[in-house]
Amino acid sequence: MKNNDTKHSYLTKMMVVLPGLLTAFIVAVVSKIAAIWLPTLGAATIAILLGILLGNTILKNPILEKGTKMAESKLLEFSVVLLGATVTFQTIAQIGLKGGLFVLLQMSLTIVAAYVLGRKMQFSDNMSLLMAGGNAVCGSSAIASIAPAIHAKEEEKGQIITLVNLLGTILMLLLPIIGSIIYGTDILTKSALIGGTLQSVGQVVASASMINGEVVELAMLFKIMRIMLLVVVVYLFGRFKQQTATTPAQAEPAAKKTGSALPWYVVGFVLFCIINSLIHLPQELSQTAHFFSGWFEITALAAIGLRLDFQKFFKEGKRFLIYGLSVGLIQVLLAIALIALLSI
Template identity: 90%
Template sequence: MNILVENNNKGKYLTKTMIILPGLITAFMVAVISKIIAIWLPTLGAATIAILLGILLGNTFLKNPILEKGTKIAESKLLEFSVVLLGATVTFQTIAQIGIKGGIFVLLQMALTIIASYFLGKKMQFSDNMSLLMAGGNAVCGSSAIASIAPAIHAKEEEKGQIITLVNLLGTILMLLLPIIGSIIYGTDILTKSALIGGILQSVGQVVASASMINGEVVELAMLFKIMRIMMLVVVVYLFGRFKQQRAPITTTTEITPKKKGSALPWYVVGFVLFCVINSLIHLPVELSQTAHFFSGWFEITALAAIGLRLDFQKFFKEGKRFLIYGLSVGVIQVVLAIALIFLLGI
């Protein structure tokens, strides 16, 4: 009997592995090709090439449902491990470069993005839930924030799916535009370009890809701005839950209590901070930091390739003109706010 159970478990494990492998291998192959192309296009960089090549192939030759499970794993898990390993290359001295002004910039940018996105959504006759999801997704960390906020405000799956699609579209457009905007306005100033990218872009993958178009130092600093935003996720989920309760009081106790699942800080943020603390206190050996950087880089590029492969343009255009106008308007507001705050705070 035990042997049958053991064999059954092995069979299930092998089945799951076989389902994941096609997408995972495809994402890795796109990453390898991107690395090779980057030898001839070093200015563009492997990370940017990976996501662009992924978008091209994912909407043409490699548009296949069999790849979905594997690319989803590559997009989420590999990028999370990449962020954790990046912490081994960062110290308190690196974080100090952002300074108090950087922290104030992040808080103001998030608060104003939330207010503007919510009221614009209401003005355009979107529901409370959709306006809040749009506000949180753009202000904090894209799909992850939306998934965390949704249970706290009792959003429907359809509402969540529509806003995730919209936020991903907006993030992709801004991912390509921000390095150009940053270079035009700020020239060679690394910190201001890092603040622009890390303070605006929705997902970790978009921050990495966009910053990679400039250089490695911008990737590191932009990620710090981004991590600060992600660390505010718990606060945003709690405040949104409270706001929704006040807007639409519910009689039953079970419904007004937000699910704990949505309020946890992402594990990779905790891992990043722990590695950063360890590296700052005991200075990890150079070999270890280099190894972490190597694996972080490959995880990152493979994850970005997977993001590109999963980006379905047909889904975006299905949502309609009103959704697209809402998304683009929020993007313009975020860019204007960031530029104004960077100027006012003297970052």
């Protein structure tokens, strides 16, 4: 009887996610086909743009929400893990110490700028911290991890997640153009600009895919370095909040469950990279990993587009949009300045 209940529960969950998951996959297939005639755009770009168009028109349906959410998160995570099987220490060495210093400086300056600007624009302390962490580290995931550590309200968290996603989408489309204008054919600098600036993993993959596969690999390495510092950011934000608290209630220790542990896909990526570097995986295995990683990526990007609700953005108001766009402009200018200063 228990087994039957378990099977029924599993089937029910599958039926709930299937419509959105299948829709994202169909958009991915259409994008792959369209890319044959539009190779300059590429399947990744087409997938997210087509997803945005359909998700805000004929496919704007709550029944798709759970499936597209799963496609956006889980498939992209698997894609990142499999990408590790195509990367070695030699690839990472291309970033070098300068790349590591670039990430540290870019994150630190972004956090300071976003926080100070938020306070100047009269946003709450929590919202300014969430905006700073979300933009500096990894978007929604960072915000969700930081929120319990600083005792942020659900409303504050939701508003900043919406704003960060809007900003990331705009930059996702603009950075490949900006990078190509400034850096021409230089792969490493364009990778640093995209991987060191964009908010979420999906946005980094989508933006880098608009250039080529090599930029995807290198940009993801810059991004992984940022994500690995999430633990440090959550800890420091929690301490900062305690020190600046004005009441005993605000000064309570951060909640135990802060979500500050490294995401499993980052660990998976690093492990695959170590294995591939030490024993050099057979070419067939790397090619298979690359094939599935590519399909997971395109499907996830289609889901990101389908889930992007423009109405939510317009509801946030002018002050939110000015804050978001200002932080984005600062991030891009910082990245360009640091790339020049460090001669990456």
